[in-house]
Amino acid sequence: MEIQIQQTEPIQTIHVVYDPSSVTLAVTSMVDCDGDGVTDADEIANGTDPNDACSYNVADVTVAVTSTVDCDGDGVIDADEIADGTDPNDACSYDPASVTVAVTSNVDCDGDGVTDADEIAAGTDPNDACSIMLQILQYQ
Numbered sequence: 001m002e003i004q005i006q007q008t009e010p011i012q013t014i015h016v017v018y019d020p021s022s023v024t025l026a027v028t029s030m031v032d033c034d035g036d037g038v039t040d041a042d043e044i045a046n047g048t049d050p051n052d053a054c055s056y057n058v059a060d061v062t063v064a065v066t067s068t069v070d071c072d073g074d075g076v077i078d079a080d081e082i083a084d085g086t087d088p089n090d091a092c093s094y095d096p097a098s099v100t101v102a103v104t105s106n107v108d109c110d111g112d113g114v115t116d117a118d119e120i121a122a123g124t125d126p127n128d129a130c131s132i133m134l135q136i137l138q139y140q
């Protein structure tokens with residue numbers, strides 16, 4: 001079966017997820033399809049995945065981060081981590097004041113035996129091993 005394409009029809013914009021391995025020409029667009037702040041051109045040049053908002057080099061971020069992913073699960077979305085200057089790939093590098101989504105990591109960054117998720121829920125400082133002690137003392 002043949003499909004006749006009518007040239008008089010308006011061209012529709014279709015967003016297709018493409019395979020970076022099929023890129024054979026220089027990428028000249030400045031689009032950032034996954035919203036991680038790194039243009040597709042830079043992602044392809046640097047070997048990260050232009051369709052995965054958790055695959056990028058922070059040093060390559062040149063445009064606004066529009067994704068809302070939290071790649072390391074520390075409760076701070078990547079966009080806010082980059083704005084804060086913390087590492088979006090390190091669940092122990094974040095500003096507790098910037099936590100806006102559920103903490104999905106199960107790290108205990110200060111080593112006090114209470115996970116960061118539980119510390120944020122309890123209101124103690126996940127970066128201060130003495131913070132949980134104070135919280136317990138307050139209830140005694």
Ligand SMILES: [Ca+2]
Nearest residue numbers: 032034036038
């Ligand atoms: Ca990108």
Ligand SMILES: [Ca+2]
Nearest residue numbers: 049052055056
């Ligand atoms: Ca990416």
Ligand SMILES: [Ca+2]
Nearest residue numbers: 070072074076
């Ligand atoms: Ca994060």
Ligand SMILES: [Ca+2]
Nearest residue numbers: 108110112114
């Ligand atoms: Ca802790």
